[in-house]
Amino acid sequence: MPTNAIIDRKRFIKVLGGRLMKIIFMGTGTSLGVPVIGCKCKVCVSCNPKNKRTRASICVQTASGKNVLVDTATELRLQAVRNDVSSVEMILFTHYHADHIHGLDDVRKFNQSSRGTIPCYADEATIERIQRVFFYAFDHDYSWGAIPHITLKPMPPELWLEEVRITPVNLHHGKAQILGFRFNDAAYLTDCSAIPPESVERLKGLKLLIIDALRYKEHPTHFNLEGALKAIEEIRPERALLTHLSHEFDHEQVNSGLPPHVALSYDSQVVEVTD
Numbered sequence: 001m002p003t004n005a006i007i008d009r010k011r012f013i014k015v016l017g018g019r020l021m022k023i024i025f026m027g028t029g030t031s032l033g034v035p036v037i038g039c040k041c042k043v044c045v046s047c048n049p050k051n052k053r054t055r056a057s058i059c060v061q062t063a064s065g066k067n068v069l070v071d072t073a074t075e076l077r078l079q080a081v082r083n084d085v086s087s088v089e090m091i092l093f094t095h096y097h098a099d100h101i102h103g104l105d106d107v108r109k110f111n112q113s114s115r116g117t118i119p120c121y122a123d124e125a126t127i128e129r130i131q132r133v134f135f136y137a138f139d140h141d142y143s144w145g146a147i148p149h150i151t152l153k154p155m156p157p158e159l160w161l162e163e164v165r166i167t168p169v170n171l172h173h174g175k176a177q178i179l180g181f182r183f184n185d186a187a188y189l190t191d192c193s194a195i196p197p198e199s200v201e202r203l204k205g206l207k208l209l210i211i212d213a214l215r216y217k218e219h220p221t222h223f224n225l226e227g228a229l230k231a232i233e234e235i236r237p238e239r240a241l242l243t244h245l246s247h248e249f250d251h252e253q254v255n256s257g258l259p260p261h262v263a264l265s266y267d268s269q270v271v272e273v274t275d
């Protein structure tokens, strides 16, 4: 870390009494969302708002209110409206599956509020897929406002947004390799079925771990609840929240059976992580 950044960061901690960043859960659901279309199961018909899950995404907010969006989930407009996220400085993509990129068109509004192009960071496969799926976004014959204006760049080993240090973490999502991200002492690992040993090393000393837990039964490309709990035991964060949740999980019922430092996340949950 450059010396100036260390000094700035210490100053931030002093001014704000250690309150450094907020994590807003934009969505916590699996690719079908919850309720699932046409499903009448107990969770899908539940009135508990914590059982209503849009597609998985988080927004990491710095102490001064700058936002890093992780993935552009299918319901991005609704998520941004209900969580009052009106501007975004940077977007990180975990991978190219539809539930994680299909809200990209809604970035147009963020372009207007920031009056500029938004830098996006992803792995090579995701950059290539976004360029194909959202081909019109790279056609400069369109007028301003009609397309999302983004620049796609390979994720570097380290990024900074104010006091927040962002580093990528390689994950296995079935046979695919995708990215998780560490933000100071918090990490977001959606869509994963295994964590390579070198990534476990990069996740030491976490205050908050957010990790995929799709359902009870095993799944070829996602941790089930048991797998997520094992990964939490290995990584040993102070606190863990589970995401990318299916309609198998009733919020209150599952939470009541989890260890005290682990819980299901829910849409619009906001967690502060101090340094």
Ligand SMILES: [Zn+2]
Residues within 6 Å of the ligand: 030, 031, 056, 097, 099, 100, 191, 244
């Ligand atoms: Zn997904």
Ligand SMILES: [Zn+2]
Residues within 6 Å of the ligand: 035, 036, 039, 040, 041, 042, 043, 044, 247
């Ligand atoms: Zn259901």
Ligand SMILES: [Zn+2]
Residues within 6 Å of the ligand: 095, 097, 173, 191
């Ligand atoms: Zn996926």
